[in-house]
Amino acid sequence: MKILAVTDLHGGSVEDLLGFNGIDLVLVLGDITTGGSIEETMIRINPLREAYQALYAIPGNWDRKDSCQWLISEGLSLDCRSIRIEGIILYGVGGSVTTPFSTPNEFAEEEFGQKLAGCPEPEKGERLILLSHTPPRGAGDKTALGMHVGSENLKRFIKEMAPDLVLCGHIHEGRDKTMIGKTIIVNPGPAPRHYAIVKITDGITVTLY
Template identity: 35%
Template sequence: MRILAASDLHGSTKGVSRLLEYVYRYDADLITLSGDITHFGLGDHVDRIFEPVPVEILAVSGNCDPLDVSHALGTSSKITPLNGNIVKRTGWHFCGYSYQDMAIQDILPIVPKEKTILLTHVPPRGILDKTATGNAGDGNINRWVDEFAPALVLTGHIHEARGMERHKNTVFVNPGPIRDGMAAVVDVDESCIRDVVFL
């Protein structure tokens, strides 16, 4: 399965154009969006923005997505919301934790301990979370990752922390803001993360 991982669209039409370009160029099976789909925009714009996208989008909301947007994700024909949900695609469990949710342990108390991919807007503390003023990650996510050991964690939020890190058996990826044309192609096979390429 080929995932086009993106985050931090902030309502950018240029960013949507890049998503379309990358989906076709890299033959992606699905898109993941790790929050900040809008920049304090309206929920009724969500379906319209993604109308031309030909593949499923799995998404969580971010701190720039008002509750109106979070609710719109649940009614969108283009987006499968992962805020506190688990879906299975090609043998992999995708689960999500949005910015507005309670502690991740309350939202996702039990998930499969194999072939799991977590989408979260905010990164774990100390992993792809460095800003000019220090670490900005969420320690609750670290504890959850330690317990459930997902194969892959896709984050966003910290635009300047684009990159990939591996801790224990988990690969962490911040694809960078798609509004600036940044994304990542993640290839997974039946049992592992095979490759990550930054765009």
């Protein structure tokens, strides 16, 4: 399976993301707009849906409730929802832990932990990929001021559950590929300039662009 992972479009054009070959799945990791309307969300999501075989998304902290509802109504949202595709469980947690900016879709660290509790355990032979707009504390979460602002509950979840891959975003300058235990943590950086290609065969390889 070949996955295109993008995050933090913030209303930017998706034109440069439409021409990749062999993509089986697109995963959008939130902040599709910056508090924009449903129409603005559709302008970013629909071209990606039309260009590729399948797309799923989670909202970010800047995505309004009406846009979140539109993703749900279209069957695209993985916010607190799981699906199984070719032996892979995808589970998502959208929004972010509390920020200094009072954005439309943020919540307390405790609530974030409750949302993670809905993630199913993989059966033998299955892989687990977690989509989280918020990065875990200490991985892909370092701000320009050098502060780590990721979720402690997510870090704890990763250590306990050991998903194969965590795809996150939120912290633009936190673009990184790293590890927590055996789990690959990827913050692709803000699209459309940056994105990640994930290839899943016997193992998982991730390339940042």
